[in-house]
Amino acid sequence: MASARGSIVRSLRLVGQHVQKQQSREMSSSSGPQRKVAVLGAAGGIGQPLGLLMKLNPLVTHLSLYDIAGTPGVAADISHCNTPAEVSGYAGDADLGKALEGADIVIIPAGVPRKPGMTRDDLFKINAGIVKSLCAAISQHCPEALVAMISNPVNSTVPIAAEVFKKAGTYDPRKLFGVTTLDVVRARTFYAAKKGLNVRDVDVPVVGGHAGITILPLFSQATPKKSLEGEELDALTKRTQDGGTEVVQAKAGKGSATLSMAYAGALFAEACLKGLNGQKGVIECTYVQSSIIPELPFFSSKVRLGPNGVEEIMGLGQITEYESKALEAMKSELASSIQKGVDFVHQS
Numbered sequence: 001m002a003s004a005r006g007s008i009v010r011s012l013r014l015v016g017q018h019v020q021k022q023q024s025r026e027m028s029s030s031s032g033p034q035r036k037v038a039v040l041g042a043a044g045g046i047g048q049p050l051g052l053l054m055k056l057n058p059l060v061t062h063l064s065l066y067d068i069a070g071t072p073g074v075a076a077d078i079s080h081c082n083t084p085a086e087v088s089g090y091a092g093d094a095d096l097g098k099a100l101e102g103a104d105i106v107i108i109p110a111g112v113p114r115k116p117g118m119t120r121d122d123l124f125k126i127n128a129g130i131v132k133s134l135c136a137a138i139s140q141h142c143p144e145a146l147v148a149m150i151s152n153p154v155n156s157t158v159p160i161a162a163e164v165f166k167k168a169g170t171y172d173p174r175k176l177f178g179v180t181t182l183d184v185v186r187a188r189t190f191y192a193a194k195k196g197l198n199v200r201d202v203d204v205p206v207v208g209g210h211a212g213i214t215i216l217p218l219f220s221q222a223t224p225k226k227s228l229e230g231e232e233l234d235a236l237t238k239r240t241q242d243g244g245t246e247v248v249q250a251k252a253g254k255g256s257a258t259l260s261m262a263y264a265g266a267l268f269a270e271a272c273l274k275g276l277n278g279q280k281g282v283i284e285c286t287y288v289q290s291s292i293i294p295e296l297p298f299f300s301s302k303v304r305l306g307p308n309g310v311e312e313i314m315g316l317g318q319i320t321e322y323e324s325k326a327l328e329a330m331k332s333e334l335a336s337s338i339q340k341g342v343d344f345v346h347q348s
């Protein structure tokens with residue numbers, strides 16, 4: 001009897017804690033700034049779980065879900081979660097303006113994913129056009145928004161977005177990002193597992209771009225610091241670079257990373273929201289217009305985020321000979337992917 005009463009008291013206490021947490025979340029959301037986040041490609045493999053994670057984020061007050069089809073259903077479903085963000089679903093070109101109007105952040109996972117045997121660059125033919133038309137709409141309806149590009153090939157789709165914005169006269173390089181957070185998420189996971197560390201304590205900067213050898217994890221700067229060299233370093237570097245292919249092969253024709261990408265995209269969007277809201281010390285690796293490697297006008301490195309997007313692009317820090325060789329090796333591929341994106345906008 002006494003133990004039954006004890007367990008009822010414990011359950012009531014847990015319910016009380018849950019309600020308190022919920023209330024404090026609602027207060028922080030209703031007392032904080034109004035923030036509209038738009039997801040373009042919201043009915044897709046990434047878009048759906050990403051929409052869900054953004055609905056759970058207390059910094060989001062309005063979630064706008066856009067796709068060419070299917071979004072009313074996704075929006076109705078997500079809107080039933082008892083968190084404060086208001087949810088709207090928009091489907092089709094005619095609704096794109098409404099989906100974007102007033103957005104603070106636009107996240108773009110629209111476009112086709114890889115199948116086994118394909119490179120990310122094989123997606124260029126289809127995704128370049130999709131990104132171009134979505135970015136034209138952004139420059140018309142929410143030119144001040146931060147734009148977080150997930151659609152592949154990121155190494156080219158970000159330069160495409162930049163050129164579209166330049167043409168429209170709305171380009172602000174501080175507000176355009178290629179989302180490379182999944183590379184960081186993978187590097188942290190693989191490093192923690194290899195070194196027997198608690199993954200929550202681990203960080204690994206990843207620089208360069210987002211395809212094969214252009215992905216360069218800087219394990220020499222990983223924290224907590226553990227010795228990593230020779231074959232072990234090679235294997236971990238390669239696994240991080242091939243993380244996307246590992247998932248594509250495991251899914252065997254049913255697409256590429258969606259759930260881990262939604263998680264990574266939500267982490268990145270939250271960092272952008274914190275920066276917009278004036279939180280200090282928000283640092284993420286992301287692919288942005290950069291001059292730290294002169295021959296690569298876009299490059300991913302640690303970036304400090306703030307109320308205007310990019311506040312500071314941090315240098316590479318001290319890198320090892322191994323990393324410096326890998327950096328040299330990626331340059332021509334990354335430079336030509338960037339140029340391919342630029343040319344696409346000017347030739348089409």
Ligand SMILES: NC(=O)c1ccc[n+]([C@@H]2O[C@H](COP(=O)([O-])OP(=O)(O)OC[C@H]3O[C@@H](n4cnc5c(N)ncnc54)[C@H](O)[C@@H]3O)[C@@H](O)[C@H]2O)c1
Pocket residue numbers: 040041042043044045046047066067068069109110111112113114123127130134149150151152153154179180181182183210255256257258261
């Ligand atoms: N940056 C990264 O780390 C990373 C990680 C994983 C996947 N990706 C990329 O993200 C993209 C999406 O992947 P997915 O698995 O979600 O694909 P998916 O096919 O499941 O979903 C894509 C969605 O985009 C929509 N879409 C197509 N054209 C559109 C348009 N003009 N406007 C709005 N929506 C449009 C489709 O209707 C679909 O719902 C792919 O290009 C993939 O390679 C990037």
Ligand SMILES: O=C(O)C[C@H](O)C(=O)O
Pocket residue numbers: 113114120152182243244245247248256257
């Ligand atoms: O690998 C892909 O095609 C998707 C994505 O870029 C990833 O890294 O998982």
